[in-house]
Amino acid sequence: MELVxxxxxxxxxxxxxxxxxxxxxxxxxxxxxxAEQSLEQVVHVAALPGIVAASYAMPxxxxxxxxxxxxxxxxxxxxxxVVSPGGVGFDIxxxxxxxxxxxxxxxxxxxxxEIMDGLxxxxxxxxxxxxxxxxxxxxxLERLLAEGSRFAVERGYGxxxxxxxxxxxxAVADADATQxxxxxxxxxxxxxxxxxxxxHFLEVQQVSDVYDDTTAAAFxxxxxxxxxxxxxxxxGLGHQICTDHVRLMDRAMARYGITVPDRxxxxxxxxxxxxxxxxxxxxxxxxxxxxxxQLLSDAAREVFRRATGARLSxxxxxxxxxxxxxTHEVDxxxxxxxxxxxxxTRAFPPGHPELPEDIxxxxxPVLIPGTLGTASYALAGVAGxxxxxxxxxxxxxxxSRHQAARSITxxxxxxxxxxxxxAARPKSWRGLTEETPEAYKDVDxxxxxxxxxxxxxxxARLVPLGVVKG
DNA sequence: ATGTGC
Numbered sequence: 001m002e003l004v005x006x007x008x009x010x011x012x013x014x015x016x017x018x019x020x021x022x023x024x025x026x027x028x029x030x031x032x033x034x035a036e037q038s039l040e041q042v043v044h045v046a047a048l049p050g051i052v053a054a055s056y057a058m059p060x061x062x063x064x065x066x067x068x069x070x071x072x073x074x075x076x077x078x079x080x081x082v083v084s085p086g087g088v089g090f091d092i093x094x095x096x097x098x099x100x101x102x103x104x105x106x107x108x109x110x111x112x113x114e115i116m117d118g119l120x121x122x123x124x125x126x127x128x129x130x131x132x133x134x135x136x137x138x139x140x141l142e143r144l145l146a147e148g149s150r151f152a153v154e155r156g157y158g159x160x161x162x163x164x165x166x167x168x169x170x171a172v173a174d175a176d177a178t179q180x181x182x183x184x185x186x187x188x189x190x191x192x193x194x195x196x197x198x199x200h201f202l203e204v205q206q207v208s209d210v211y212d213d214t215t216a217a218a219f220x221x222x223x224x225x226x227x228x229x230x231x232x233x234x235x236g237l238g239h240q241i242c243t244d245h246v247r248l249m250d251r252a253m254a255r256y257g258i259t260v261p262d263r264x265x266x267x268x269x270x271x272x273x274x275x276x277x278x279x280x281x282x283x284x285x286x287x288x289x290x291x292x293x294q295l296l297s298d299a300a301r302e303v304f305r306r307a308t309g310a311r312l313s314x315x316x317x318x319x320x321x322x323x324x325x326x327t328h329e330v331d332x333x334x335x336x337x338x339x340x341x342x343x344x345t346r347a348f349p350p351g352h353p354e355l356p357e358d359i360x361x362x363x364x365p366v367l368i369p370g371t372l373g374t375a376s377y378a379l380a381g382v383a384g385x386x387x388x389x390x391x392x393x394x395x396x397x398x399x400s401r402h403q404a405a406r407s408i409t410x411x412x413x414x415x416x417x418x419x420x421x422x423a424a425r426p427k428s429w430r431g432l433t434e435e436t437p438e439a440y441k442d443v444d445x446x447x448x449x450x451x452x453x454x455x456x457x458x459x460a461r462l463v464p465l466g467v468v469k470g
Numbered sequence: 471a472t473g474t475g476c
Binding site for chain 1: 471472473474
């Protein structure tokens with residue numbers, strides 16, 4: 001792949017092979033070495049009808065279904081632009097929530113084992129059914145899909161202030177539950193308030209570094225402070241919605257005269273019945289994902305309250321797998337675009353009207369989950385953020401799950417975490433080996449490059465004290 | 471990511 005170095009940590013792939021726009025890859029030379037194969041997917045995405053500006057790749061890019069994970073693509077509906085479920089991914093609305101405790105690590109230490117045991121009992125996780133709340137039939141699921149975190153808070157799982165610190169106030173307005181199929185509903189009904197498996201986790205963390213005292217304080221973060229980070233998505237419901245709508249679009253594509261370089265890029269115009277149906281179902285899954293994180297926050301709060309009386313207040317909740325209709329200025333013209341972010345986090349700049357009033361001047365909080373036993377980050381959006389105000393979402397895999405599981409045994413991993421002073425409560429030690437840190441890129445490098453490329457800035461770094469995983 | 475692989 002021919003890459004033109006355009007600026008610091010910014011590379012361009014010039015249009016060829018049916019590309020309508022260039023590819024723009026944000027990376028260092030080291031990170032590019034891991035990205036080589038997935039750049040082909042950046043090229044494929046650049047061929048989508050109606051794509052605007054560029055097919056972007058974040059520094060944590062890796063191979064995904066159709067689109068790369070770490071990809072950003074915006075399309076213009078008025079210019080034949082399409083929407084593609086592959087541009088969001090199977091885990092619709094997968095995202096991260098960070099809660100700040102009113103105590104520091106030193107104070108928490110004596111109660112840590114008790115808290116971890118409490119979380120071990122309170123947090124449903126792993127594949128299959130099980131959640132903290134079983135909606136009372138189809139009516140409640142319907143409201144959950146329409147109202148997201150708002151409904152969870154209304155039902156007593158949280159406080160009104162939580163909603164102010166959620167992307168979209170905790171619910172997107174354009175959810176259309178009629179486009180969520182029966183199987184998706186059945187799977188979703190029994191998984192409300194559950195973590196899932198793979199790289200999803202709930203961690204008790206401590207702030208290890210602060211890079212901007214003022215912004216950190218405004219976000220509610222200080223050196224040494226205890227936090228809880230939750231990384232999860234929309235479970236089987238989102239997965240089923242993606243499966244269903246990929247199939248529908250795959251069949252419909254030809255009728256719109258659309259051809260794509262990879263069948264996994266199945267798409268239809270944003271303004272088509274199929275496009276609107278997907279966006280409506282996707283928004284319902286987005287609300288499910290937010291409610292899921294809200295319910296797990298409530299479960300964690302209860303454990304902390306009982307163990308030490310500590311309170312957890314929400315810093316922010318943001319997704320990294322979503323398509324959204326947003327207004328952006330392109331070459332001096334304001335346009336309504338369908339922005340696909342897949343393994344990429346929205347990072348609105350300071351002053352953006354959609355940000356909570358009390359932190360608006362600092363830019364949107366961006367939450368980056370680390371991999372097992374490594375650091376996580378709180379970042380902030382910056383003015384001029386290159387890729388439709390998006391940045392990285394995490395470390396990004398370099399090893400397959402199979403490869404990772406062969407590289408270390410459960411007991412070796414267990415010993416390492418214990419040595420690092422991290423209290424782990426996995427559902428199974430065997431399953432955890434797929435998540436060994438060597439299977440991922442270095443999150444510190446990914447975040448440093450994202451900042452260097454002008455996509456975001458670092459606010460605080462967090463390290464794990466305890467981890468709950470599927 | 472996922473009642474993991476058509």
